[in-house]
Amino acid sequence: MASIDIENVSKIYPGSTARSVADIALNIKDGEFIVLVGPSGCGKSTLLRMVAGLEDISEGEIRIGTRRVNEVEPAHRDIAMVFQNYALYPHMSVRDNMAYGLKNRAVPRPEIEARVAEAARMLELGPYLDRKPRALSGGQRQRVAMGRAIVRQPAAFLFDEPLSNLDAKLRVSMRTEIRRLQKRLGTTSIYVTHDQLEAMTLADRLVVLNAGRIEQIGTPLEIYHRP
Numbered sequence: 266m267a268s269i270d271i272e273n274v275s276k277i278y279p280g281s282t283a284r285s286v287a288d289i290a291l292n293i294k295d296g297e298f299i300v301l302v303g304p305s306g307c308g309k310s311t312l313l314r315m316v317a318g319l320e321d322i323s324e325g326e327i328r329i330g331t332r333r334v335n336e337v338e339p340a341h342r343d344i345a346m347v348f349q350n351y352a353l354y355p356h357m358s359v360r361d362n363m364a365y366g367l368k369n370r371a372v373p374r375p376e377i378e379a380r381v382a383e384a385a386r387m388l389e390l391g392p393y394l395d396r397k398p399r400a401l402s403g404g405q406r407q408r409v410a411m412g413r414a415i416v417r418q419p420a421a422f423l424f425d426e427p428l429s430n431l432d433a434k435l436r437v438s439m440r441t442e443i444r445r446l447q448k449r450l451g452t453t454s455i456y457v458t459h460d461q462l463e464a465m466t467l468a469d470r471l472v473v474l475n476a477g478r479i480e481q482i483g484t485p486l487e488i489y490h491r492p
C-alpha cells in the first residue's frame with residue numbers, strides 16, 4: 266500500500282494550448298479510496314493516466330509512495346489498472362488472464378496458483394477458471410479484470426469507469442462487490458466515474474473536477490448532502 270501525491274500537476278496535450286488538467290494538487294492517504302467525478306472532458310482520464318504513467322506529465326510531479334511515477338519503468342510500476350473495456354486476452358483462459366501479470370514478474374508458480382485461487386474465491390470465479398473470456402458474461406469479464414488486478418497485490422488500484430459497459434442491475438451489484446473488496450483489501454485507489462451512485466457508494470473522498478481543475482473535494486456526505 267502507498268500514498269499518492271499529486272503536486273501541482275498540469276497536462277497540455279501536444280498541439281493544444283489549453284490545460285486539460287490544470288494545476289491539480291491532491292494528497293491521497295495510504296488505503297484511501299478516491300473517486301474522481303465531473304462532466305465529460307473535465308480531465309478525469311487524463312489525470313488517472315498520468316498517475317498510471319501512461320501519459321506524460323507536462324508540469325508538476327506525481328509520487329506513489331516515495332517514487333516519482335515517471336522515474337519507474339512501466340514493468341516495475343506497482344499499480345494495477347482496471348479498464349472499462351476489460352482488456353482481457355481473448356485466447357487465454359480466465360486462470361491465465363489472471364496469472365499473466367505475475368508470470369511476467371517472476372512470481373513463483375505455487376504463489377501464483379495460491380493468489381489466483383484466492384482471487385477466484387473472492388470474486389466467485391472458481392467455476393469459470395478454464396473458460397475463455399468470450400464464454401463469460403459482461404459482469405464475469407469485469408470480475409476477471411478485477412481478479413487480474415487483485416492478484417498483483419499492487420500498492421494502488423486505478424479504475425477507469427470499470428462498470429460503465431455493464432447494464433444497470435449489474436452495475437449495482439458490482440458496485441457493492443467493489444466496496445466489499447475495498448473494505449477487505451484496503452488498497453489505495455483512484456476510481457473514475459460519471460455515475461453519482463457509484464461515487465457515493467465507493468468514495469472515502471470525492472474529487473469533483475471541472476475544466477481540468479478541482480471544483481470541490483470532500484466526503485460523499487459533504488458533497489451531496491449540503492443543505
Ligand code: ADP
Nearest residue numbers: 278281285303304305306307308309310311312
Ligand atoms: P474525461 O475523462 O473527464 O472525459 P479527458 O481526460 O478524456 O476527460 O479529457 C480532458 C480534455 O483533454 C478534453 O478536452 C479532451 O478533449 C482533451 N484530450 C484528451 N485526450 C487527448 C489527447 N490524446 N489529445 C488531445 N486532447 C486530449
Ligand code: ADP
Nearest residue numbers: 278304305306307308309310311314349425426
Ligand atoms: P474518456 O472520456 O473515457 O476519456 P473519450 O471518448 O473522451 O473517453 O476519449 C477516448 C480516447 O480519445 C482517449 O484515449 C482520449 O485520450 C482520446 N481523446 C479524447 N479527446 C481527444 C482529443 N481532443 N484529441 C485527441 N484524442 C482525444
